[in-house]
Structure formats: C-alpha cells, structure tokens
Amino acid sequence: MSPVTGGAFALATVGKVVLFFSVLMLAVMFATIFERKVCGFMQDRSGPNRVGPWGLLQVIADGLKNLLKEETMPEQAIRPFFLLAPVLAILPATILFAVIPFASPLPTQWGLVEMIVADVPIGFLYVLAIGSIGVYGVAMGGWASGSKYSLLGGLRGSAQMVSYEVALALSLVPLILLTGDVRAPEIVSMQQTFTAGPATYATWFVFPLLVGLFFFFVSGLAETNRLPFDMPEAEAELITGYHTEYSAMKFSMFMIGEFAHVITVAALVTVFFLGGWDIPFWQGDNIRVLSDGTVIGEPTWWKTLLTLGAFGVKTSLLVLVFVWIRWTLPRFRYDQLMDLGWKFMLEAVTVYILVIAFVILGIEAVGIPAGGWYAFVLFLVNLALAGVLFFAMDRGTLIRGGAKGAKSAGGEAAGQGG
Amino acid sequence: MIQDFLFQAFAASAILGAVIMVTRRNPVSAVIFLVGVFFATSGMFLMLDAHYIAAINVILYGGAIMVLFLFVLMLLNLGHADWRDLRGPVGGLIGGSISIAFLGVLTRLFVGGTDARPVVEIAGSALREAAAEQGVVGVVARPLFTEYTIVLEVTGVLLLVSIVGTILLARRERT
Secondary structure, three states, X not given: OOEOOHHHHHHHHHHHHHHHHHHHHHXXXXXXXXXXXXXXXXXOOOOOOOOOHHHOOHHHXXXXXXXHOOOOOOOOOOHHHHHHXXXXXXXXXXXXXXXXXXXXXXXXXXXXXXXOOOOOOOXXXXXXXXXXXXXXXXXXXXXXXXXXXXXXXXXXXXXXXXXXXXXXXXXXXXXXXXXXXXXXXXXXXXXXOOOOOOOOOOXXXXXXXXXXXXXXXXXXXXXXXXXXXXXXXXXXXXXXXXXXOOOHHHHHHHHHHHHHHHHHHHHHHHHHHOOOOOOOOOXXXXXXXXXXXXXXXXXXXXXXXXXXXXXXXXXXXXXHHHHHHHOOOOOOOHHHHHHHHHHHHHHHHHHHHHHHHHHHHHHXXXXXXXXXXXXXXXXXXXXXXXHHHHHHHHOOOOOXXXXXXXXXXXXXXXXXXX | OHHHHHHHHHHHXXXXXXHHHHXXXXXXXXXXXXXXXXXXXXXXXXXXXXXXXXXXXXXXXHHHHHHHHXXXXXXXXXXXXXXXXXXXXXXXXXXXXXXXXXXXXXXHHHHOOOOHHHHHHHHHHHHHHHHHHHHHHHHHHHHHHOOOHHHHHHHHHHHHHHHHHHHHHHOOOOO
C-alpha cells in the first residue's frame, strides 16, 4: 500500500487539520481542569468539584463565562495592537503541532495516511521558527495595554523568551549529531530501530541524550512561561503581568495559548526523546514511510490507535510533570533567571554539544556500529555529565543537604545569585 | 499552478507590507509590518523549495532581530513617537531621489530582458536533486562546514569582535 496522493491527500490533510485542532483544544480544556485538580491534590484540598462529576464540567462553565463576560477595553490601550496580541499568543502554539507525528500511518482504501499534518523537510527548524514568534503576543500585549504592570511583564517575558530560545535551539544540536536528520518522523523511526545488526530494538533518545533532555525541558519551561520561570506574570509583583488588562475571551486566549504551548512542548519532548508514538518492547509498530513511497512494516488501523494511545500517555505524563514542577519549585528572582539562562545554560549546552560530538567521533573511530553499545557508551557519558551538572547546579543545598543544609539551605538558596 | 499563484500572492503581500511599513509613523507598527514582510519573503522561499532559507529567515529575522527591535522600542518607550522621519523639503528631495533611483534599477531588471524565472527554475532543479540526496539542511550545511569553514569561522570571530566592542563602548566607567 502506498501513501495517498492527489485529491485524497488534500482531503486527508484537511481532515487531519480539523481533527487535530479540535483534539488540541479539547486537550487544552482538560489540561486546565487537570492542572487545577492536581494542584488541589498537592495542596490537600479538593480543587474544583461542584460542576458535573468530580468538577469535570468546570472547564465548560469557565468557557461559557469567558464568552459571555464583558470585554473591557482600557482607555489608554492602543487598540489594534491590543486586539492583535491574544491572536499572536494563541496562533504559534496551535500551528506548532503541525509537524508532530502522533501515531503510526493509517491504511485506508485510498492509500496510506501518515499521522502528521505536515511532514516539512525542515523538521524541527519549523518548531524553532514558529516558537520564536510566540514572543510577539507577550511583548505586544504588555506594550499595547498602556499599563506599567503589563509593560513590565511584557518586557520580562520577551527578554526571558529570547534568552532561553538560544539554549532551546542549542539543546537540539546533539540530537542532530546523533540522528543526522531534522525531520520528526525520521527521529521517531530512528528511536524505534536504533541498530545496525539483525536484532531490532528501540532505543529512546532519553538514554543517549539524557542531559540534552534536561536542557530542552528546562528551556521549554522557560519558553512557556511556566513556574519556576513565570516572571512575566509574577502575581505578587505585577498583578498578572502582560495580560493584566485583558478580560473575558481575550484573557482566555492567552491562557489557551499557554496551555497549548505546554502540551506542544510535552509532545516535542515525547517525539525527540521518548520515542514519539513508539510502544516500548514491541516491534510490531516499527512502521516507516520512505520518501519514495515504499512502506516498511505492516500498518493496520488498530496499530494506529495503539500508538496514538502511547503518544497520548507519554504526553500526558509530561504535562503532569509540568504541573508537578509548578507546585514544587519556588519562582526565580529575575536576575537569577537571567544568570541561569546566559551564564549557565548557554555555556553548559555548548560544552555538552562539544562532548557529545567528540564522543560520537570516538565511537565511530573505534568502529562500534549504531545500536545497543553505541547508545550505552553515550548513556554512560551522559550519566557522568548529569552527575557533574546536578552537583554544580545544586551548590551544596540539596544533595549534600542534611547536616550542613539543615540550617543554611534556606538562607543560601535565597541569598545567592546565579 | 497553485505554487505560482501562491508565489505571486506572497510577493504582492511582501511589497504591500514593505510600503505600509515605511509609511507608518508609529515605530511599533513599522516593526510589525516588517515582520509581516519577513513572513511573506519566507513564503516566497518556500515556494522556490528553499525550505532552509525560509526557516532561518523566520528564526533569525522574525524571531530574534525584530523581537530585539520591539524590545528596545518598548524599553525606551519610543512606541508613541509620531514625528516624521523626513523633515523639510531637502529631506524629501533626497529621500525621493533615492527611491526613484532604486525604482529605476528595478525597472531595468524587469524590462531589460533578464527574466528571473528560468534562473530560479534551473537552480531549483539542481537544488531539488541535492536536497533529495542530502536533505534540505545538508545542502546548506555540507558546503558551509567543508568548503567554506574558514570563511564561516572568520565571520564568527568578526561578529564576536563587534559584540565585545559594543559592550566596551556601552560600558559606563566605574567611579
């Protein structure tokens, strides 16, 4: 069976776009209730529990309220930009999803439909390009509101996002070094069949690129303005930062944008480091469509459903980690945040790229073929690097903790910059 | 067919955006329209199968440089200034003659027989073959890191020097 072409392709693409957008919006809805429920659990309270069973319909009530509320327009706001900002906040987060493969190809009677909206040849460069546009919503919302809190939030937000974009882009360089390709379906396929011999087994890149995952995740947290990087909307200082002046649906659009961004970053981590839609310990899902149209593996509809489930589970777990971090770590001070971005992350990622490049060069010079040992050597190097990294970042407050940390941990963490 | 139409549409919106951008008095509107122009040119690159250039155009110009512009405008609160850039008849005369000169150059390109399309198509087919072989990033990356490594590194040093110089000039003396 060959991939769909012509009119069927166009129809399938439109179908995927519609389906996908609705699923993403539904996921955003449930991410909000999920976050509030998890927050409730972590703080030993019930969370929303009045509307519908277990408060699940709260999102619909909130959505209705936001639609029916009065839209305020501050007098000092600059109208066109004030209206444009929420659109610019929601747009990049939603169209980012187009390059994420979310299940194995689905066979239909017109041909094979790949479960990705647009398999662009530039792969994750598209992610970086569209992700970098997200700054405009924050910057413009802050500036156009004509309020000093909004302006400060917008300034903080744009500075932070520009700073961490550098680390975000660099943290994907080891991935290119390992895979030699930028297209997401290729990366998923390589994680499923990372081997040269007759035996086929999956090696998720979380193992050979453990530290890369850490850098990507931290920069992703900063990009989405989530705690502990939510300086742009630090409510104790800035009310809510760049969207202070927004109400009703316009405010809601900022929120939808933020949650869509969280889900997108979680999906990207899944694709790049957790095997995408790969089901662990099962080789039946190693399905790959080559660029000339030949298909490796046997696609069936139930495999598509299963892999979709695997992708959903992985992404949801990562969203849970996002929420978990929110209620675990305190917010950074602004200078600490900038120091972490420019004086630590940037250098550390650069050194990491160098180390990985040399290790890969060494492995290939020794002649170890791609596969288990190749990944294992990289994993060991990463473990060592992770040890050094966490020891350096910890500054003696958590790991060594105990006797020394008991009396000084609090004071030191609050008192030291960088 | 549809590629041609989209190319023309992107080209038209790029020109339109550029015209609106230079006629705005509010610097922030100018920045936003310039971002629009970058997106339109990226669209044109995409229609010419230059995927990598399109992505880099958006990443660097749309996502980094223009954000920096916007950031500085916001930081210095210049966004509300609405004075004209061209002041007096002399300024108007200089600006007008420069734009007419550029228009002349462009007209000569179009009227004088150098058709841009065949060139693009030849380069396009060569590019397509190379891209199928090495991937769209490889087409750019391979020459950059093999044939032109020295040039690339020297350019990098040049940029570093300019950054260090800027910091040195901008630094206040500590008293």
